[in-house]
């Protein structure tokens with residue numbers, strides 16, 4: 143059976159587990175089957191999982207290092223995945239376990255736990271303290287706990303301390319200046335300190351979680367012997383947020399934007415580690431900078447990708463970050479593929495004719511992407527993925543926008559980037575969001591005036607009122623590797 147220890151010996155930079163929480167009472171009635179299921183392997187071993195959208199026929203398969211389903215407890219995750227890392231800490235290794243996922247997917251439950259069901263943090267401290275007592279030589283265990291809130295670090299155990307500064311020493315190693323380390327010798331001492339820190343962490347009510355973490359919380363337990371120092375980081379990341387669903391505004395929206403940006407930076411680091419790139423973009427955010435000595439190199443890292451069983455799209459987004467290179471296949475079964483709505487085909491013809499008549503090579507090039515996905519520039523890492531076809535897009539429109547009316551014979555016009563109605567432009571398919579957003583920076587975009595709004599996206603619906611400059615804030619849904627298609631006309 144593959145475990146964390148066995149994976150570290152094979153120098154796998156990052157071990158990726160999937161954790162699906164149970165349905166909550168509020169979800170149970172409407173949810174049906176979980177959107178993710180195990181198709182091959184068994185809990186705790188290397189697995190293939192299937193994600194299935196209950197509303198469409200979309201389904202995808204992914205290979206991952208382990209799967210923990212609704213019936214698996216946190217202590218099972220601990221026993222299989224975290225406990226094997228602990229002996230290495232006593233030999234001077236750094237290890238990191240972090241929970242990643244959308245808001246409300248169960249990250250805090252997994253890392254922090256509850257009184258009845260302790261999370262990975264208390265379970266790890268308890269095991270480390272037990273082991274320290276058995277070493278028979280001098281051994282000091284101390285802990286630190288801090289949060290990264292809006293790209294700034296604050297000590298949760300020492301609230302009067304100033305902001306923690308992330309500085310590099312002369313050897314290029316990152317030092318957290320101002321972070322306090324507190325020795326602990328018993329679980330009572332730990333619990334007292336930790337519960338104070340937990341209360342200080344910034345949480346707030348959002349549209350999707352009553353107690354939503356607004357910061358990334360990094361708990362570290364360090365073991366010092368007379369010979370070596372090793373450290374285990376246990377990180378409860380803030381959840382990626384789709385602000386169309388959270389309805390965040392004001393400060394919540396600003397927090398959310400910072401959270402999504404730092405998670406995007408983390409996903410870039412993960413992707414670089416997964417593909418063994420030489421340069422890992424640790425400098426993308428404060429979060430990735432402080433994790434520099436814990437992700438990659440000789441460190442062991444375990445990512446727990448947490449999923450809400452009722453949210454297919456969130457699950458896809460999370461797994462796209464966690465395991466972009468382990469995607470097996472994405473398909474829609476032809477048996478269940480509905481007929482393409484006629485109205486959409488008309489739209490295609492009209493746009494093509496208009497573009498050709500204008501001789502807009504740039505636009506045509508983009509629109510070629512729209513009509514023939516194979517013409518798109520596709521990142522090499524995704525080249526094995528089957529790209530969605532236009533008929534699927536139309537299907538999605540049909541499913542989501544039953545009432546939408548497509549343009550009639552209105553002439554198209556070209557608008558400039560500065561035009562405020564740019565946000566209601568027809569945008570081409572892009573194979574990833576970076577290309578998508580940079581596409582929109584180009585100078586002209588095709589619009590159909592005086593027609594009702596039709597908005598669609600192969601994966602999710604984007605509200606017509608979403609300004610382009612807010613797309614980054616929608617990081618939870620707009621991720622590298624996702625295919626976006628949306629038609630909006632005025």
Ligand SMILES: Nc1ncnc2c1ncn2[C@@H]1O[C@H](COP(=O)(O)OP(=O)(O)OP(=O)(O)O)[C@@H](O)[C@H]1O
Nearest residue numbers: 163164245246247248249250251351354355380381
């Ligand atoms: N394994 C589980 N068993 C029972 N309930 C769970 C489980 N995991 C999560 N929950 C419940 O689901 C809800 C959301 O969980 P949690 O707050 O841990 O999500 P989160 O991913 O940390 O969210 P955020 O990113 O917004 O902080 C909570 O009510 C929590 O008690």
